[in-house]
Amino acid sequence: MTLEWVHPGLVLILGAWALPFLKGSTKRIAMVLLPASALLLCLRLEAGTYGAVHFMGQELVFGRVDRLSLVFSYVFALLTLVGMIYALHVDDDAQHMVALTYGGAALGATFAGDFLSLFVFSELMAVAAVLLVWLRRTPAAVSAGFRYLLLHMFGGLCLLGGAVLYWSQTGSLAFGDMSAYAGSAAFNLILMAFLLNAAVPPLGAWLPDAYPEATATGAVFLTAFTTKSAVYALIRGFAGTEMLIWWGAAMAVYGVVYAVLENDARRLLAYHIISQVGYMVCGVGIGTELALNGATAHAFSHILYKALLFMGAGAVLQMTGLRKLSDMGGLYKTMPLTLALYMVGAFAISAAPLFSGFVSKSMVVSSAAETDRAGIFLVLTLASSGTFLHTGLKLPYYMFFGKDRGLRAQEPPVNMLVAMGLAAAACILIGVFPALLYSQLPYLVDYAPYTTRHVFDTLGLLGFTALGFFMLLSHLDPESSVSLDTDWFYRRGLSAALPVVNRGLARLEGFVGQIYDVVMQRYVLRVAARLRHLDARVIDAAAVGIGGLTQTVSWGLRAMVTGNAQYYGLIMAAGVLAALALAVFLQ
Amino acid sequence: MKFLEKHLEDPVRFRRMKRWFYAGLAAAALSEFAIPRLFHAEPAKFWFEDLPAWESIYGLMSCVVIIEVSKLLGKLWLMRPENYYDS
Numbered sequence: 196m197t198l199e200w201v202h203p204g205l206v207l208i209l210g211a212w213a214l215p216f217l218k219g220s221t222k223r224i225a226m227v228l229l230p231a232s233a234l235l236l237c238l239r240l241e242a243g244t245y246g247a248v249h250f251m252g253q254e255l256v257f258g259r260v261d262r263l264s265l266v267f268s269y270v271f272a273l274l275t276l277v278g279m280i281y282a283l284h285v286d287d288d289a290q291h292m293v294a295l296t297y298g299g300a301a302l303g304a305t306f307a308g309d310f311l312s313l314f315v316f317s318e319l320m321a322v323a324a325v326l327l328v329w330l331r332r333t334p335a336a337v338s339a340g341f342r343y344l345l346l347h348m349f350g351g352l353c354l355l356g357g358a359v360l361y362w363s364q365t366g367s368l369a370f371g372d373m374s375a376y377a378g379s380a381a382f383n384l385i386l387m388a389f390l391l392n393a394a395v396p397p398l399g400a401w402l403p404d405a406y407p408e409a410t411a412t413g414a415v416f417l418t419a420f421t422t423k424s425a426v427y428a429l430i431r432g433f434a435g436t437e438m439l440i441w442w443g444a445a446m447a448v449y450g451v452v453y454a455v456l457e458n459d460a461r462r463l464l465a466y467h468i469i470s471q472v473g474y475m476v477c478g479v480g481i482g483t484e485l486a487l488n489g490a491t492a493h494a495f496s497h498i499l500y501k502a503l504l505f506m507g508a509g510a511v512l513q514m515t516g517l518r519k520l521s522d523m524g525g526l527y528k529t530m531p532l533t534l535a536l537y538m539v540g541a542f543a544i545s546a547a548p549l550f551s552g553f554v555s556k557s558m559v560v561s562s563a564a565e566t567d568r569a570g571i572f573l574v575l576t577l578a579s580s581g582t583f584l585h586t587g588l589k590l591p592y593y594m595f596f597g598k599d600r601g602l603r604a605q606e607p608p609v610n611m612l613v614a615m616g617l618a619a620a621a622c623i624l625i626g627v628f629p630a631l632l633y634s635q636l637p638y639l640v641d642y643a644p645y646t647t648r649h650v651f652d653t654l655g656l657l658g659f660t661a662l663g664f665f666m667l668l669s670h671l672d673p674e675s676s677v678s679l680d681t682d683w684f685y686r687r688g689l690s691a692a693l694p695v696v697n698r699g700l701a702r703l704e705g706f707v708g709q710i711y712d713v714v715m716q717r718y719v720l721r722v723a724a725r726l727r728h729l730d731a732r733v734i735d736a737a738a739v740g741i742g743g744l745t746q747t748v749s750w751g752l753r754a755m756v757t758g759n760a761q762y763y764g765l766i767m768a769a770g771v772l773a774a775l776a777l778a779v780f781l782q
Numbered sequence: 783m784k785f786l787e788k789h790l791e792d793p794v795r796f797r798r799m800k801r802w803f804y805a806g807l808a809a810a811a812l813s814e815f816a817i818p819r820l821f822h823a824e825p826a827k828f829w830f831e832d833l834p835a836w837e838s839i840y841g842l843m844s845c846v847v848i849i850e851v852s853k854l855l856g857k858l859w860l861m862r863p864e865n866y867y868d869s
Contacts, residue, residue, distance in 0.1 A: 452855065
């Protein structure tokens with residue numbers, strides 16, 4: 196590691212350990228300074244390969260810096276900064292340390308040039324993420340965290356297994372375009388690991404399960420890193436994988452459908468992460484330069500507006516203690532700033548003109564049109580309508596307007612508003628000056644978002660979605676319920692399967708028991724009885740007999756043992772005489 | 783937020799706001815139809831985009847379909863009582 200290469204992620208991961216030793220305003224300065232310096236380091240990086248390390252005959256690359264990794268590193272570092280400002284008021288060192296580590300690991304995964312370091316940083320991200328959930332310290336958070344960990348360890352093992360297979364095929368661990376290995380087991384395993392991290396259904400139920408259970412400030416980090424670094428990895432390795440096109444489009448609609456049914460504010464937003472990542476996955480599948488630029492740009496703006504939306508919902512959660520839409524209403528009277536900042540995020544995710552989503556989402560949709568995919572174009576446009584319907588209309592309506600439930604919660608602390616303001620400013624800045632973002636994208640951008648057709652089409656789409664919303668408002672009243680998702684399989688399916696498994700086991704146990712009974716009672720016990728009989732009758736009798744004989748002989752011998760020397764002498768003499776007589780006679 | 787409060791809670795002002803909303807919708811649909819034709823905007827990629835006020839109609843349709851289909855799916859299959867996973 197030379198002076199011109201300081202890993203920005205390492206600054207965050209190591210710097211986090213300084214926080215517990217700092218107090219008061221020094222600590223708060225460090226909390227801002229660490230991500231700010233990581234952001235500066237990213238901004239100063241020049242393309243190239245840094246931090247190559249030889250490890251067990253393999254070359255590990257910790258610093259693959261190119262246009263793709265740079266643009267992702269900017270937004271990850273920026274989001275870490277915004278998230279830390281949002282969390283400044285929280286008096287919990289553990290959360291801050293974990294959040295910084297999480298951001299650092301995301302940067303590590305972004306700059307990783309080989310599968311092994313990518314795996315290590317992914318696992319670090321999984322652990323940090325689960326800690327952000329657990330640090331809410333409620334029973335629901337603890338169990339959701341365990342489910343998160345279960346799924347991500349599975350994903351991590353898929354990545355590791357795929358990497359080992361890839362290494363055995365190619366002799367290298369370098370992570371690059373995988374299209375040459377399409378169809379191989381290594382390709383499928385690694386793709387599955389990334390799809391799990393990107394929350395692609397049916398592997399994505401962990402996301403709406405865990406994110407709403409995280410701490411109010413921790414959830415902001417969660418929305419950004421795991422899914423988007425998976426999108427980065429998909430762009431890097433799996434661009435043009437045909438299968439992802441329809442999968443991504445289906446995912447965009449899937450999130451929207453579940454959002455209709457959802458009552459928990461942050462879970463509704465979590466389903467919209469899945470929907471938005473669907474656009475990116477679809478872009479990866481289409482795989483043209485416009486589509487990949489679009490997926491990258493959309494990941495960039497998505498991280499900012501989704502964090503802003505989660506910050507808005509988190510502010511309401513923090514100030515009211517409420518998470519269900521059915522309990523909220525009328526908050527606009529006392530939280531107007533939160534409402535205004537939230538709405539910036541809502542317009543950005545809905546791709547309204549002058550907001551960031553407008554210039555990024557449209558690239559993916561246009562790439563579908565450019566490649567003559569009318570079906571994909573229609574599905575993605577439908578999902579756009581659904582996005583505005585939920586994040587732009589349903590959620591703010593029930594949270595801030597709707598029925599006034601007499602909640603008079605105040606605005607959140609200044610640092611939260613500042614963080615939201617920063618994210619909102621970024622959403623508007625990108626929307627108004629798209630060139631700022633376009634100039635950072637991996638490929639040269641030849642795309643103009645602000646055409647008359649596009650602007651007026653979007654206004655029509657959004658306006659009439661609003662009309663539909665108000666027409667069907669009575670159908671949308673949130674209900675207290677949970678929605679079945681693929682997490683059912685490991686939350687209920689397994690316990691439903693247990694009695695079945697148990698019954699099978701019981702039957703097996705009965706069978707084994709019967710065999711045991713037969714063998715034991717019929718044969719083993721009978722043989723044992725025989726042996727006991729033998730023991731009692733023969734061996735005992737023999738022992739007793741020998742004992743008795745020995746006793747009789749002893750009594751006889753006792754008479755001869757008198758202790759007088761003359762008798763012993765006499766007996767010895769008699770013995771010698773007898774021996775002599777024997778010798779004489781025998782000769 | 784006195785301004786919003788006044789407009790939302792006063793029925794007269796609320797009705798006026800609603801009329802502005804409908805007027806805005808009409809303007810959006812009309813301009814979507816007219817403006818690309820007036821200004822010779824770039825041609826559409828798909829034939830259906832040239833239907834009059836296509837995105838407005840498709841937006842309304844999408845919104846209704848999403849709400850109704852999701853609610854139907856929810857009622858028939860997906861929605862469970864809140865303590866479903868706790869019991």
